[in-house]
Amino acid sequence: MARLPEYLRALHNLADSGDDTVSSEGLAAAAGVNSAKLRKDLSHLGSYGTRGVGYDVALLIEQIEYVLGLTQCRAVALVGIGNLGHALAGYAGFASRGFRIAALFDADPARVGEEISGLTVRHIDELPTIAAEESIAIGVIATPAAAAQTVADQLVAVGVTSILNFAPCVLTVPEGVDMRKVDLAIELQILSFHEHRKAALTALPGGLVGGAEETDGRAGRAGVEAVGS
Numbered sequence: 001m002a003r004l005p006e007y008l009r010a011l012h013n014l015a016d017s018g019d020d021t022v023s024s025e026g027l028a029a030a031a032g033v034n035s036a037k038l039r040k041d042l043s044h045l046g047s048y049g050t051r052g053v054g055y056d057v058a059l060l061i062e063q064i065e066y067v068l069g070l071t072q073c074r075a076v077a078l079v080g081i082g083n084l085g086h087a088l089a090g091y092a093g094f095a096s097r098g099f100r101i102a103a104l105f106d107a108d109p110a111r112v113g114e115e116i117s118g119l120t121v122r123h124i125d126e127l128p129t130i131a132a133e134e135s136i137a138i139g140v141i142a143t144p145a146a147a148a149q150t151v152a153d154q155l156v157a158v159g160v161t162s163i164l165n166f167a168p169c170v171l172t173v174p175e176g177v178d179m180r181k182v183d184l185a186i187e188l189q190i191l192s193f194h195e196h197r198k199a200a201l202t203a204l205p206g207g208l209v210g211g212a213e214e215t216d217g218r219a220g221r222a223g224v225e226a227v228g229s
């Protein structure tokens, strides 16, 4: 499932470039996966492509969008319109991926009333009314961590069952509510771990390249790939 959005992004790029068909190798390279995995993934959707022709780009877009539930545009409420909230609210890329930022909320009276990309920031107290009016399907939390649980509870109380949390904290939600977390600091920490490991390998007698040459010519390289996988 996590790879389908990657395929979809690659397919949209191909469609934008005027490509009607794509080989499994071409799509795999564009999506950054190996082609055997891609063929297996797409076979689960009932899509096998045509020998010598490849996959029909428009048809595959349709199939993946159907599986991901993207055939309808979902309304998103963004809560916390500070630095991150402003950037998200002004990002034009959501609409083309099937999401409509339908409402912006903040608790700070100084922020309420501000216009961003044609939407007015509303007070969080207005959430129940606006969530019903706009049929909000997904809530995005971009508040400080200390406020995030309260905001999650407010979103759940108005019937939102999917939440994307940018605040660096763990949130508790009832069963039936899907929660995803985005934390760039964690991603950086993971990269830092890899840097640390690479530095340690380089410091070995002979270093990465020397190590590879001294053994079977692949060991040093394999060590790096194992760390990165």
Ligand SMILES: NC(=O)c1ccc[n+]([C@@H]2O[C@H](COP(=O)([O-])OP(=O)(O)OC[C@H]3O[C@@H](n4cnc5c(N)ncnc54)[C@H](O)[C@@H]3O)[C@@H](O)[C@H]2O)c1
Binding pocket: 079, 080, 081, 082, 083, 084, 085, 105, 106, 107, 108, 111, 124, 142, 143, 144, 145, 147, 150, 151, 165, 166, 167, 168, 182, 183, 184, 185
């Ligand atoms: N996930 C990431 O990769 C990532 C990256 C940067 C920042 N962050 C996190 O995103 C959050 C926002 O960061 P920022 O730099 O935009 O902060 P910010 O202080 O600029 O903005 C936070 C906003 O939330 C509002 N707010 C506070 N309590 C609220 C409540 N109860 N209801 C509604 N609005 C409320 C504030 O008034 C403010 O406008 C922080 O938790 C930060 O740690 C995450």
